[in-house]
Amino acid sequence: MNQFYLRGVSTLKLASEKCTGCGRCVEVCPHGVFDINDRRAHIIALDNCMECGACSQNCAFGALSVKSGVGCATAMINGILTKGDPDLGTCDCSGAVSSGTCC
């Protein structure tokens, strides 16, 4: 794709000792961040990570952690303007009724 975002900002962490090599992370990651080698997952392209949280959400062994969210400037600016916190903002994609998350 040859499209990259800022380097060295991703909060993705892999606790290798907890990994069983099941390959779920490889399956769900939309940016090819992981690879399975020697029955363990490895992060092979950390700067490709967009912190969507698909891997940590679906790692059954708690080996992955990431401060996930949506990389959307509109939502963050709205968050700062309305609540003083970039993490609390919403944008059009939050749905007509923004009553928070359901999970």
Next chain:
Amino acid sequence: MIASPKCDTAAPHLPPLNFMGDVLCRVSDKFRMKYSIKPGLYRIGNPSQESNVLVTANYRLTCNHVRKAMENRNVHVLVLNTRGINVWCAAGKGTFCTAEIVRQLTASDLGSKVSHRTLILPQLSASGVNASKLHKASGFTIKFGPIRASDIPAYLDNNFSATPDMRRVRFSIVDRAKLVPMEAVPALKTLGVFLLIAAILFGITRTGIIFKQALAGVWPIVVAGLTSVFTGSGLPPLLLPFIPGRAFSFKGFCTGLIGAVAVFLFLQPVRTDVFLAAFCLVAMPAFSSYQAFLFTGSTTFTSPSGVKAELKIALPLYLAGAGISLVLFAAALYRFWRFS
């Protein structure tokens, strides 16, 4: 024994394709927010108890993609209530989630309509759905299918295996071009308000607001503004990989600066008025940069940590830029009043 005729309890067909709708939702935000279908169980073709179950969002454009891909096939489609939002955004914002799948499974009584216990989810829903939690809560096993609906047939025919290519998100020039109107429309609205106020201010004379004078004063700013929307909402999406820098705010600044220099060189009123020239050279790159920065929300690869890092540097600059621009605008306006 003659079996009593079963009353028709088949789920409704997924609504037919809607080309006009698929175009309109790319242009009008109002239309897009209502471009949804009722959540629940649907079908494509005539699925049996053994047929696959696809799970998707209730954004009509999403459903249309699924329908187009699955033409001439028989499949159940469980449509979640994502409030009319696409799969990936809904998963990110928490409406395409484990609990909602359980809710729709119960409401549709899918368990009694299929003989298997497998759901096929779009890969991009994985950021909202926990497969093992769902299995515990419903007894259904999740398979994460491909990212794009158009790959579903190949995925199914390949015994539920997706190639690495199907698992990678793309962002081609065609994908990016489709997003341009939705970037440009809000920018044009903001610009319109500013230009209207500017025109009124330029038109003020001792005898009232004169239209001819308003036009004479504001037209260079109209050109400058439209140029900024082009360099901020048009060029960054289209030329994304070719514009220098990784930060979107920087990309938009670069294109905006080129636009500003062009306006300075080609517009005589800008070239000859030092305040107007300075206003264009500050406001145009700043406005362009801001629009490009907002495009982060539409891309397939920007991370929240990255956007936050950009925000920290860019936001103070935007505020400063806006302040300086207003002062320069006021100066240009004052001079216009005095000499016209």
